[in-house]
Amino acid sequence: MAGPLEQFEVNPIVPIEIGGFDVSFTNASLFMVINVALLTSFFLFASRGRSLVPTRLQSVAEIMYEAVANMIRDNVGSGGRKYFPFIFTLFMFLLTCNLVGMIPGSFTVTSHVFVTFGLAFVIFIGVTIIGIFTHGLHFLRLFFPHGAPLWTAVILTPVEIISYLARPITLAVRLFANMTVGHVLLKVVAGFVAPLGIALGILPLGGLVAITALEFMIAVIQAYVFTILTCVYLHEALHLH
Amino acid sequence: MPQFDPTLFAGLVFWLAITFTALFFLLSRLVLPRMQDTLEARASRIADDLDRAETLRQEAETVRQQYEEALQEARDQARAGITHAVSEMERQGAEREAALNAEIDARITAAEQRIARARDEARTHIRDIAIEACEAASERISGVKVKKAVVTAAVEGEMKRRNLQEVA
Numbered sequence: 367m368a369g370p371l372e373q374f375e376v377n378p379i380v381p382i383e384i385g386g387f388d389v390s391f392t393n394a395s396l397f398m399v400i401n402v403a404l405l406t407s408f409f410l411f412a413s414r415g416r417s418l419v420p421t422r423l424q425s426v427a428e429i430m431y432e433a434v435a436n437m438i439r440d441n442v443g444s445g446g447r448k449y450f451p452f453i454f455t456l457f458m459f460l461l462t463c464n465l466v467g468m469i470p471g472s473f474t475v476t477s478h479v480f481v482t483f484g485l486a487f488v489i490f491i492g493v494t495i496i497g498i499f500t501h502g503l504h505f506l507r508l509f510f511p512h513g514a515p516l517w518t519a520v521i522l523t524p525v526e527i528i529s530y531l532a533r534p535i536t537l538a539v540r541l542f543a544n545m546t547v548g549h550v551l552l553k554v555v556a557g558f559v560a561p562l563g564i565a566l567g568i569l570p571l572g573g574l575v576a577i578t579a580l581e582f583m584i585a586v587i588q589a590y591v592f593t594i595l596t597c598v599y600l601h602e603a604l605h606l607h
Numbered sequence: 608m609p610q611f612d613p614t615l616f617a618g619l620v621f622w623l624a625i626t627f628t629a630l631f632f633l634l635s636r637l638v639l640p641r642m643q644d645t646l647e648a649r650a651s652r653i654a655d656d657l658d659r660a661e662t663l664r665q666e667a668e669t670v671r672q673q674y675e676e677a678l679q680e681a682r683d684q685a686r687a688g689i690t691h692a693v694s695e696m697e698r699q700g701a702e703r704e705a706a707l708n709a710e711i712d713a714r715i716t717a718a719e720q721r722i723a724r725a726r727d728e729a730r731t732h733i734r735d736i737a738i739e740a741c742e743a744a745s746e747r748i749s750g751v752k753v754k755k756a757v758v759t760a761a762v763e764g765e766m767k768r769r770n771l772q773e774v775a
Contacts, residue, residue, distance in 0.1 A: 374609045376618070387617035394615075395622035402630045409638040416645045418652060424645075431642050451635035459630055479610050480619040485627070546610065 370553035374477055374546070394481075397473040401462045409458075430458065434593075441597035445604050453600075456485070457593040464545065464585035468578070476588075477545035483538035489596050490534040497603030507606055537595055544588045548581045737762045 378390035412427035420428055434454045438446040460476060467474025475481055497505040509526040510519055555577060558570040609615065741758045745751065 371608055376609060376612075376615050384621075387621070388614060389618045389621040391622070392618060394619055395626075398622050398626035402626045402633070405630060406633045406638070409634065409642075413638055413641045413645065416641065416648075418649055420645075427638075427642065428646065431639075431646070451639055452631065454639065455627070455631045455634050458634070459627060475623075477610070478615070478619055480616045481623050484620045484623045542610065 368553075370550045370557070373474070373549060373553060376478075393473050394475060394478065397463075397466065397475050401459065401466055401475065404466070405458050405462050430454075437594060437597055441594055442601045443605060446597070446600065449600060453593060453597065456489075456596060457589060460485075460541070460589035460592055461586065464589050465582070467545065467549070468582060468585060474545050474549055476541055477549055479538060479542040482542040482592075483534065485592075486534040486537035489537070489599065493596075493599045493603045496600070497606075500604055501606060504606070505603075508602060533599065537592065541588050541592050544584055548577075548584055552577055552581060734762060734766065737766070 376392045376394045378388075378392050379396060380391040381388075382390050408423075409427055412421075412423040415421055415424055417424065431454070434457050435450065437457075438450055438453055442449065463475040466472055467477065497508070501507075509523050509530065511522060511526075514522060552574065555570050555574050559567045559574065561567075562570065738755070738758050741762055742753065742755065745753050745758070
């Protein structure tokens, strides 16, 4: 019986080393490539007809498109249109990674904190650069709420700076922790089924079904939360509150 | 936990960068422009159809107004025609009545003239009969044949005295 943490192990398939770093093609890399291939082929296939009245698959692709477009319109506002390709890629990548991870025996790319942190860090740097390019030094207004008494700056500014710097960590940990805990829980509960036998094993099996449904929901919700927080940060960088 | 094994960092981030960038370019170059075209084409097609529907609706409204105007005009014409016909008939009736009245008057006058002539004739006959009767009566009674002029004078005198002219 495999341990609950075994599913997160990264094993090299093709060993590669560049400049002293181990960048081997691993099972994690394989699933990243699979997810990208799945997504690209789905969207290419779904949008190939360009019919005026959409086919079923085309409708699915268009619903995704409209959902992300609405997310940007509602949360980023004016000037958000040009970030649509990035936000769309981000949401679809996370959603696919989370959902493909639900297939038994597959690998959940987003359950690795380095992966989620890599994304969150790029977003953090990108948003900060966009903010400075848009507002120059005015961007620092972000660290002091408009209209608060001046003396509160002593308390508020450090708090604001810390919470700003914590963003990539909270963003990364939220997704990674949700995915990891869910998959560990599934494995642990599943581990009870066989030892308890047919009679008693029904109970953890029922629980397993319920948790699986919950995990599917969490997979979608966490992809959405990650994306929408990115939109919120982008909004702040573009419009300063 | 394998998640916190620092030797994995480089590999995961490296492959994440490659796959995510690849996905970004695949989606933003191939898929998204295509989908945007499709969605815009659909939106503009729907807008066009709505526009055309509105134009057609307005045309139908114009036709309806024209029809109602034509109907109103026809009604007015019919009413005018009826009024004209009625007044024409009244005029003809009055003319005919007048002609009839004139004819009746003429006949009455003619009849009156005939009556007057008949009365005059009758009066003349009465005088002649009276003269003849007087002649015959005086001859039978007295056996004397009186001269016709005398009898005539007597009869005419008597008729004048009794004012027979009025009676006759």
